[in-house]
Amino acid sequence: MLQSICKKKERLIVGLMSGSSADGIDAALVKVSGSGKSTSIQTIAHDTLRFSGKIRELILKCSHPDTGRVDDICRLNSLLGELFAQAVIHIAKKADYELSQIDLIGSHGQTIHHLPSPEKISGVEVTSTLQIGEPSIIVERTGITTIADFRPRDMAAGGQGAPLVSYVDYLLFSHPEKSRVALNIGGIANITVLPAGSPAEEVLAMDTGPGNILLDQLIYMITGGKNRYDLDGKRASRGKVDQRILERLLEHPFLQKPPPKSTGREDFGEAYLHWIMEMGKGTEWDNLITTLAEFTVRTIVNSLEMFVFPYHEIDELIVSGGGVRNFYIWHRLEESLPQQRMLISDDFSIPSDAKEAVAFAILANETLMGHEGNLPRATGARHRVILGKIIPGKNI
């Protein structure tokens, strides 16, 4: 079983990602050659299929302890399985491939709950996470062998189940002579530190703080929902940094915490933005926007200066995520990091806004080939493990 897919020199793999913001499904069709450190990829097509308002509501309802009922979760698991299957069919069609030409699917699933801190239940200590979107349905509708549900295996080994993308950074970006940092500026910004020639065991990763999460929320709020982000960072480029507010923001306790560390909506969500807006009363919107963009820049630069540069001379930064298109952030990073060359992940065939979907295609390839896919210094796991669950398709 699985031998015919394993033996191929090149595999066509669809990666599927559906983030905790429950906006929609990111799908990427990737041509993957080799595996492990000899992996090379070419992204053939990618797209986002937005969820309808009704489905997004159902996901958020199922995610919350007060409203997440077992019968709704049971149904939503199947419903999302159907939608993930449709995303595969869509991306294949868009790229003009037949489903029968695709070898493998890697599906992250939709996180509806994540409890990485140990709790005692009936005398047994557990950590837990719940990703849904039934992969059996993806397999039935497409015929394609699917690997799904990557996080629980890392958590079983003592990890936080995140970040998993760091291993993909290691595979694609680490270099025998150049020391690099992979920087992803999504809602939250994170870095993967890749010293020249270091083995997987030594790769460090951490969240640095907010990426676009505060900026996007503010824009959404002040445009009454008309805009979802500051296009090209135009407003940020127009305003001026309010130093008083910025200094206060830089006092956030997360920023001083030593790695490994991760953060999210609980630290930099709506409550935090409201506190900022309270503090920034009377400040022009554009100035507040610029201040938040600068906050993102400074938390990234400070993390590098505190936790990375003292130990490694970094030659290059490879940047991905929506923040890449914010020119204010990009230029300020360039200014602040004169010693480093800044590259965009697109140069490595990873579209900066489809990085996670591409990453789960590559993680599926690693599991298929029997390779471990987590990094202990990124997730905190005790050791490396093969991630995911394999559901055999017609093409085994």
Add this chain to the structure above:
Amino acid sequence: MLQSICKKKERLIVGLMSGSSADGIDAALVKVSGSGKSTSIQTIAHDTLRFSGKIRELILKCSHPDTGRVDDICRLNSLLGELFAQAVIHIAKKADYELSQIDLIGSHGQTIHHLPSPEKISGVEVTSTLQIGEPSIIVERTGITTIADFRPRDMAAGGQGAPLVSYVDYLLFSHPEKSRVALNIGGIANITVLPAGSPAEEVLAMDTGPGNILLDQLIYMITGGKNRYDLDGKRASRGKVDQRILERLLEHPFLQKPPPKSTGREDFGEAYLHWIMEMGKGTEWDNLITTLAEFTVRTIVNSLEMFVFPYHEIDELIVSGGGVRNFYIWHRLEESLPQQRMLISDDFSIPSDAKEAVAFAILANETLMGHEGNLPRATGARHRVILGKIIPGKNI
């Protein structure tokens, strides 16, 4: 990957089952040779690990729409994963085997919801089922490759996800010259019809009606919880059938329904028992017990006479389940079926009270070997599929 396990002539496999009554975990250690129609087995050890009252309550709480919350489900998924792992460790120790000698685990999981009737959610028709007990944790704690969560794949192909044991009946009991029926008398009784030499596609299975469900409930109630069942069917053997009540019971609409058909607590649960007790007011308890035992016998015999004997001459009945130990039921079946030889599943190395745990060990073996494990005429699926999700262990 998986090749070293696949190539073995004999595999040691642990099967794990946790039924919807949420009593505990049945574990069986089985030596399996070959696969498909050449499968032969030897059950080395089996045991039941009862859940504590607290854990049973948590399972029942998580199963109910009004109380099954996403955070509890998330935690319980991990907790049950830990308990399933403990069950594997326990059964290996009991049989004096090292974990490193065991090749594979087949885990059914704990059903907390099952919605096999199609429903439209946001315009998409779905059927759904939810089995929990994180297999990644089983793999981490034992090191053993695990195959879990068998039902969703059959449902994705249009089936009801049940019964899955029928395929195992087919593998182990079907015979080139003898026509057989496998009869399992659990809470509900069911039959798998195995005409001599017929292929998997033609194997029919159905529930026949109550097995021990009504009897056990009645005994529990009238002994104030002291006894859980009628030991050896002693009380049933002592009483007399109340013909008036029996005739009324035999009018139940499920009994006339043509196969494929399945039933459960919704048809023959507490509400139905209360109706019987109301009708039987003034009847001595022993007579009511005998009447219910006779009801089980008659529904089995009637199903055979209506749906099986007109099409196939059956030579042998192979009986399993708790009902095997009820001598009243056994003797009355023998009397009522004089043309058939009655055998007990233990004669085929399937302990009659560990049949399902053994079955999931065998279903895991089939998936490992790339064989389809469902029967379309048993589950209603459109076609045969490879069941389950494979989580690679250290032993791949």
